[in-house]
Structure formats: structure tokens, C-alpha cells
Amino acid sequence: MRLRSTLGYTAAGLTVLAALLTPFVLMGTFAKGVAALGLHVDEMYTGGPKLRTVEKGTYAIAIHRTVYPHMLQTEKPFVQLDWSPVSALPAHVSDDVDIDGDGQPDVRVSFAVPADRKASLRVDVEPLNGRYEAMRNAGKERYSRLIVRVDDAILVRVPLRRP
Amino acid sequence: MATEVCAPRLVRPERRSIARSLLLTLPILLWSLLMFFHPGSSAEWESRIAAAITAVFMVALFFMMMRTGTTYRWRRCFLVSLGVLFPVGFIHNLFVMRGSMGIPVEEMIAGRTPFCFMPIPTLILPAAFTRTIAFPGSIVPAGSAASHGIAAMVGMWLALTLVMGKGWCSYACFFGGIEEGVAAVPKRAKIRKLDGRWRYGPWAVLLAMVLLSFALFEPAYCAWLCPFKAVTEYISARNVLGLVQNVIFILLFAGLVIVLPYLTKKRTQCSYFCPFGAFQSIFNKISVFEIRIDKTRCKSCAVCQNACPNLSLSKESIARGETLLSCMKCGACVDACPQQAAVWHIKGTDVAVKPERARLLFLYGAWAMAVMFGGSIIAQGLATIFHFLA
Numbered sequence: 001m002r003l004r005s006t007l008g009y010t011a012a013g014l015t016v017l018a019a020l021l022t023p024f025v026l027m028g029t030f031a032k033g034v035a036a037l038g039l040h041v042d043e044m045y046t047g048g049p050k051l052r053t054v055e056k057g058t059y060a061i062a063i064h065r066t067v068y069p070h071m072l073q074t075e076k077p078f079v080q081l082d083w084s085p086v087s088a089l090p091a092h093v094s095d096d097v098d099i100d101g102d103g104q105p106d107v108r109v110s111f112a113v114p115a116d117r118k119a120s121l122r123v124d125v126e127p128l129n130g131r132y133e134a135m136r137n138a139g140k141e142r143y144s145r146l147i148v149r150v151d152d153a154i155l156v157r158v159p160l161r162r163p
Numbered sequence: 164m165a166t167e168v169c170a171p172r173l174v175r176p177e178r179r180s181i182a183r184s185l186l187l188t189l190p191i192l193l194w195s196l197l198m199f200f201h202p203g204s205s206a207e208w209e210s211r212i213a214a215a216i217t218a219v220f221m222v223a224l225f226f227m228m229m230r231t232g233t234t235y236r237w238r239r240c241f242l243v244s245l246g247v248l249f250p251v252g253f254i255h256n257l258f259v260m261r262g263s264m265g266i267p268v269e270e271m272i273a274g275r276t277p278f279c280f281m282p283i284p285t286l287i288l289p290a291a292f293t294r295t296i297a298f299p300g301s302i303v304p305a306g307s308a309a310s311h312g313i314a315a316m317v318g319m320w321l322a323l324t325l326v327m328g329k330g331w332c333s334y335a336c337f338f339g340g341i342e343e344g345v346a347a348v349p350k351r352a353k354i355r356k357l358d359g360r361w362r363y364g365p366w367a368v369l370l371a372m373v374l375l376s377f378a379l380f381e382p383a384y385c386a387w388l389c390p391f392k393a394v395t396e397y398i399s400a401r402n403v404l405g406l407v408q409n410v411i412f413i414l415l416f417a418g419l420v421i422v423l424p425y426l427t428k429k430r431t432q433c434s435y436f437c438p439f440g441a442f443q444s445i446f447n448k449i450s451v452f453e454i455r456i457d458k459t460r461c462k463s464c465a466v467c468q469n470a471c472p473n474l475s476l477s478k479e480s481i482a483r484g485e486t487l488l489s490c491m492k493c494g495a496c497v498d499a500c501p502q503q504a505a506v507w508h509i510k511g512t513d514v515a516v517k518p519e520r521a522r523l524l525f526l527y528g529a530w531a532m533a534v535m536f537g538g539s540i541i542a543q544g545l546a547t548i549f550h551f552l553a
Contacts, residue, residue: 008511031318
């Protein structure tokens with residue numbers, strides 16, 4: 001019992017020590033440990049990693065890797081395309097985009113770029129092959145089907161047809 | 164299983180002398196100075212005054228704990244202040260950053276969703292099986308926001324949990340402070356009989372949310388059930404689904420955080436619903452501090468059971484001399500017990516032998532964390548108020 005009691009008080013003392021170390025050492029160490037776990041935020045939110053960039057004169061289109069939903073996630077697979085910088089975009093954008101890099105355009109994307117950065121965006125996507133879904137006057141209905149402005153880019157997510 | 168509820172009867176142990184109480188408060192005074200006043204800080208005058216008031220407030224509460232030998236009512240002053248002032252600072256920040264309490268999808272895609280501790284348990288399975296965080300935030304945000312990322316919050320939660328176990332709910336949870344404040348308003352409970360089976364509610368919600376979040380890969384609790392979305396950050400209602408989500412948040416907040424705490428004088432959201440609270444209960448197993456019932460003194464009067472704001476005592480547990488796993492170490496039972504049979508305890512030591520030593524050791528750790536975490540939130544809320552008054 002004496003040993004258990006000694007261990008108990010030792011643990012209690014160490015707990016107080018941990019409290020004192022928390023703002024200076026522990027919190028940062030734990031945070032670094034979590035950051036070093038190699039986790040990543042779900043691509044349904046981030047849009048997945050960029051695969052390549054297509055230069056269009058004053059602006060560029062970044063093409064992301066296709067994002068597939070997990071388990072019961074109620075979204076369709078999609079590809080995210082980023083137009084940036086917004087300041088260099090014409091008032092109306094209409095681009096044919098080769099998503100898979102085979103030299104043939106896959107979708108025709110058209111949207112207006114309002115001067116007011118808070119104005120809602122609408123996009124039309126015309127699929128040029130059977131892999132992608134059409135979008136007509138789409139806003140931001142779903143993560144897999146939207147057009148939004150994030151910082152200095154306009155992001156369009158084009159859903160894939162399910163096989 | 165029914166529990167008779169009545170107001171806690173505070174029996175004050177012998178008072179310490181002012182000099183001895185001051186001496187015992189000295190470490191917390193030094194800690195508060197260290198936490199609130201950084202040499203060379205270029206903070207605005209509102210922030211400096213807010214920090215000074217908060218430091219005095221936290222030190223004064225600790226002094227009263229030392230002087231009176233009671234814990235609950237002083238800790239409650241702190242937690243209610245935290246609960247009231249957290250939304251003030253938080254909502255102000257949201258309006259400064261984005262002009263609205265609603266979070267638009269653009270912010271989620273940009274990884275700028277503020278991350279609180281609530282979804283931590285629901286992130287574990289997706290992270291373990293797919294190395295994916297099913298939350299629209301950033302693990303380590305760029306620039307000055309780095310301290311607000313998922314890694315920073317999880318790091319802070321781990322450190323505080325190591326120190327306090329489920330004491331988190333009593334010394335750190337700003338959400339709990341809101342309902343504790345509401346529960347403190349009425350003199351007597353209007354609803355006095357509470358079915359003890361409801362205490363399994365948080366475990367059921369935890370299980371459902373963990374599985375649902377894994378299946379849907381979304382923070383299901385944040386998206387559908389968090390009552391505190393009503394006073395922090397709600398989902399921008401861009402369609403009917405969003406509208407339904409917001410109606411659920413408001414109804415849950417009104418029911419579990421306002422109406423039921425007022426009627427029962429209990430923290431009903433914590434006791435019946437909170438999945439994070441259930442998850443946090445597990446860490447009571449590794450915490451060295453606990454509350455025990457000295458069976459040689461206990462007269463089975465159930466005053467402690469009625470005083471517990473969290474349904475963490477039952478007749479069976481009292482007979483065993485223990486609290487239930489969900490005990491959040493608020494000290495209500497200890498302060499209420501007329502026999503002084505409910506005592507602070509360090510695991511491994513004899514029950515009721517030097518309980519004040521156990522209380523002091525726990526309080527030094529817990530209050531240091533309260534000053535660091537909750538104190539900074541209180542100071543931010545006060546600074547926001549001063550900013551608007553100026």
C-alpha cells in the first residue's frame with residue numbers, strides 16, 4: 001500500500017509538472033506529433049492535389065486529380081479546375097479543357113466573372129465526351145458540383161458520370 | 164433508476180487564514196502573470212485591460228477556493244464567464260473575418276473552418292483507416308493562423324486531458340459554461356425526478372456519430388447535432404438541407420442548453436447528449452485524480468447525488484464508494500456532503516487520508532490550465548466588449 005501511495009503521489013506531482021510544461025513544451029510537442037502523422041484533409045474539401053497547369057495567356061487553369069468519394073459519402077467523383085488569377089480573367093470565360101492530358105478537350109466550361117467578388121457565380125459545363133456530366137447554370141449545390149471563388153481563383157468542380 | 168433532485172446544500176469546511184490562503188494562491192498569481200503579460204507585447208489597450216481583469220478574476224477565484232476550502236461555486240463563476248464570453252469573442256472574430264456567422268462552402272474548401280474539440284472523437288476512425296481528416300479545416304494553417312489548426316487544437320486537447328482527464332468539462336469546456344450558467348439561474352429545480360438511464364445517452368450519441376462520420380466521411384456531429392452551432396458558427400443555409408440543419412441546431416440548443424438546465428438545474432446537454440463528454444470520460448481511467456466516497460462516513464443521504472450536475476453518482480456507485488466514469492471533477496458533491504464523506508482522492512492512496520492534499524494538487528494543475536486556456540478566451544471576450552464600448 002505504501003508503494004501504491006508513493007506511486008500515486010508521484011503521478012500526481014508529474015501531472016502538475018505536465019500542467020506547467022503545457023504552454024511551453026507539451027502543447028507544441030503534441031501538435032507537432034499530430035502534424036507529423038502524415039494525415040491529410042479529405043479531398044472532398046481540398047479538391048485533391050494539382051496534376052498540371054494549362055497556360056491560357058494572361059491566366060492559367062490548374063487541373064486537379066480526380067477525387068473519389070469514400071464509403072457512403074453522398075457525392076459523385078469529380079475533377080476540380082482552378083482559374084487564376086481572377087484579376088486576369090476576361091468578363092466571360094469559355095474554355096475547352098483537356099482534363100486527362102490526352103490532347104483532346106474533355107469539357108467546355110463557361111462562366112461570367114463578376115466584378116463584385118461577393119457576387120454568386122454560375123457555370124455551364126458541356127461535356128465533350130461521355131466521361132463527364134453536364135452542368136447548366138450550376139452554383140454551389142454540392143461539393144462535387146460547384147463553382148466558387150476562393151481567394152484569387154475560381155474553382156469549378158465537374159462531376160464524373162458513374163460507369 | 165429515478166433520482167430525486169434537490170438544490171445542493173453547501174457545507175463549508177473550516178476557513179483557512181488569509182495569509183495561508185494568499186501563500187497557497189501565490190503560484191497561481193505568478194502563473195497568471197506569466198500567461199497574461201508578455202514583456203514587449205504590442206497588444207491594444209483593450210487587450211491589456213482585459214488581460215489584467217481576467218488575471219485578477221482568476222487569481223481571486225483561486226484565492227476563494229483556498230480560503231473557503233470549497234471548489235464548486237468558484238469554479239462555476241469561471242466556467243460561466245467562459246461560456247458567456249466565448250461566443251462574444253468568437254462571433255466578433257467571424258464577423259471581422261467573413262462578415263457573417265454562417266460558414267460558406269468557399270471557406271470550407273479553403274480549409275478555414277475553425278476547429279473546436281467536439282469532432283475529435285469522430286475523426287479517429289477515418290484518420291486511422293485512411294489517413295484522412297474528415298473535417299473541412301487545415302491541419303497546420305499557413306501564417307498567423309497556425310495556432311488555430313487541427314494539429315494545434317488536438318495538441319492542446321491532449322495536453323489538457325493528460326492533466327485533467329474529464330476535468331476538461333469543468334475547467335475548459337466553454338460550451339458547458341453556458342448551460343452551467345442557465346442551470347444556476349433558478350433557485351430550485353422544477354423537474355426533480357430524472358431517469359438515470361438517460362446517462363447512457365452521450366455514449367449512444369458518441370457511438371452513432373463515430374460510425375456515421377466514418378461511413379459518410381464528414382463530421383456528422385458538427386453537421387447535424389451540435390447545439391452550440393446556434394451561438395458560434397452555423398452552416399450557411401444555401402438550400403433546404405442547410406435550413407433543416409440550422410433548425411436542428413437551434414432546437415437542440417433551446418432544449419438541451421436553455422430549457423432543460425433551467426428546469427432541472429443539471430447540465431443536461433453534458434449528461435444526456437454530449438458525445439465528446441462521453442469520449443472524455445474514458446480518460447478518467449488514466450487520470451490520477453478522482454472523487455471517492457468515504458464509506459465509513461457516508462450516511463447514504465444522497466445529497467451528493469442530487470448536487471451532481473452531471474448524473475455522475477448513483478446509489479450503486481455511492482455504495483461502492485465511487486463516482487461513475489462520467490465524473491467531471493467539478494467538486495459539487497464534495498462541497499455538498501454534510502458528512503464530508505465525498506473527498507478528492509489520488510489513485511493508489513488511502514481514501515479520505517489527506518483529501519485536501521489531493522484537492523490542492525488537482526486544482527493547481529486544473530487551474531493552471533484554466534488560466535491558460537479559458538483565461539485567454541475570457542480575456543478575448545472582454546477585449547471585444549471594451550472594443551465596442553470605446
